[in-house]
Amino acid sequence: MQINFPIKVLDNIIFVKIFKRMQERILIIGSSGQIGTDLVVELRKMYGNENVIASDIRPSSEQVMQSGPFETLDIMDEQLLRDIVKKYKVTQVYLLAALLSATAEKNIELGWSLNMRSHSHVLDLAKDGLIKKIFWPSSIAVFGPTTPKENTPQYTVMEPNTVYGITKQAGERWNEYYFNKFGVDVRSIRYPGLIGWKAAPGGGTTDYAVDIFHQAIQHGKYESFLSENTGLPMMYMPDAIKATIDLMEAPAEQIKIRSSYNLAGVSFTPAEIATEIKKHIPNFEMTYNPDFRQAIADSWPSSINDSHAQKDWGWNLEYDLEKMTQDMMVNLEKQYKIKA
Numbered sequence: 001m002q003i004n005f006p007i008k009v010l011d012n013i014i015f016v017k018i019f020k021r022m023q024e025r026i027l028i029i030g031s032s033g034q035i036g037t038d039l040v041v042e043l044r045k046m047y048g049n050e051n052v053i054a055s056d057i058r059p060s061s062e063q064v065m066q067s068g069p070f071e072t073l074d075i076m077d078e079q080l081l082r083d084i085v086k087k088y089k090v091t092q093v094y095l096l097a098a099l100l101s102a103t104a105e106k107n108i109e110l111g112w113s114l115n116m117r118s119h120s121h122v123l124d125l126a127k128d129g130l131i132k133k134i135f136w137p138s139s140i141a142v143f144g145p146t147t148p149k150e151n152t153p154q155y156t157v158m159e160p161n162t163v164y165g166i167t168k169q170a171g172e173r174w175n176e177y178y179f180n181k182f183g184v185d186v187r188s189i190r191y192p193g194l195i196g197w198k199a200a201p202g203g204g205t206t207d208y209a210v211d212i213f214h215q216a217i218q219h220g221k222y223e224s225f226l227s228e229n230t231g232l233p234m235m236y237m238p239d240a241i242k243a244t245i246d247l248m249e250a251p252a253e254q255i256k257i258r259s260s261y262n263l264a265g266v267s268f269t270p271a272e273i274a275t276e277i278k279k280h281i282p283n284f285e286m287t288y289n290p291d292f293r294q295a296i297a298d299s300w301p302s303s304i305n306d307s308h309a310q311k312d313w314g315w316n317l318e319y320d321l322e323k324m325t326q327d328m329m330v331n332l333e334k335q336y337k338i339k340a
Contacts, residue, residue, distance in 0.1 A: 021047050025088050029075055030096030031064055032056040037199040038241050040064045053088050075118040085130050094135040095122045101141055101164040102293050103203035108163050115167035126184040134186040135248055138172055138260035141165035145299040152301035154262045154308045161299050172259040179258040187247050188260035196237030197331045205296045209234055213328045216277050217336055221285040225293050228271040231302035235265030236319040243315055250313040264304035266320050276325040
């Protein structure tokens with residue numbers, strides 16, 4: 001049944017929503033990465049430029065640096081993190097800093113230390129009453145070779161075989177522990193591979209699906225480090241940003257899962273994305289030379305069941321492979337100043 005509110009009531013609802021947002025101060029840790037770059041921009045539109053503080057160990061994009069506050073932060077420095085939180089009276093933290101799958105395999109100790117200590121530093125902020133809400137991203141890397149590969153359910157066998165995946169599995173357990181033990185409002189999504197045009201690939205196994213667009217436009221060819229029939233779940237960045245914000249904006253009582261939510265995107269293979277790119281660049285050439293990342297990809301699901309996210313907080317996907325490819329081509333052609 002549709003409810004038609006009087007205009008004055010709607011105005012009051014909108015005013016209350018805006019007023020509540022004005023009380024929030026959001027810290028984005030890892031604002032130079034793929035997710036962070038887009039998330040800062042979107043949250044500043046919603047909450048105001050001065051209320052969203054970007055931070056990273058290195059400078060972020062020009063748009064991020066010039067549109068609002070930025071703090072240089074090494075997330076391993078817990079005291080500096082606390083100083084920044086107190087300085088800006090931060091109420092929410094989005095922790096996006098991490099060593100991703102392929103990069104972490106090359107530096108095991110740093111991968112474990114960075115991914116785990118950064119997480120505990122932020123969880124302790126909430127436990128100590130300094131912040132109210134946390135977003136922490138998990139990943140399909142929590143799954144492993146013993147996980148059902150097709151339509152992977154929310155609750156299933158998880159035996160990850162990468163450093164990154166192990167830290168994500170441990171992190172999910174920390175989320176539940178801090179929620180149940182200390183009442184920490186921590187929320188999480190198991191991201192599939194993410195594809196966007198605003199930031200460079202960050203060292204993940206699924207990053208071929210980002211780099212392929214850059215190489216196609218600049219050079220007309222790409223050598224894939226995954227085999228042509230390796231299917232993986234992917235998601236276009238606008239959908240990932242929308243899902244992240246929708247989860248964080250949802251009332252606490254709707255968040256039934258405190259470890260991390262499955263999130264499905266669109267599953268495709270390197271051969272399938274190459275075919276889609278050829279619709280825009282007919283002479284595009286694709287070759288295959290699988291490396292150590294192939295074994296990582298082979299241990300992950302090829303499709304995900306995200307019915308819990310749909311039911312609990314209304315998640316729905318907007319971009320399929322065709323629509324995503326079209327949007328990526330348009331934006332990267334502008335970026336490289338190439339006429340379509």
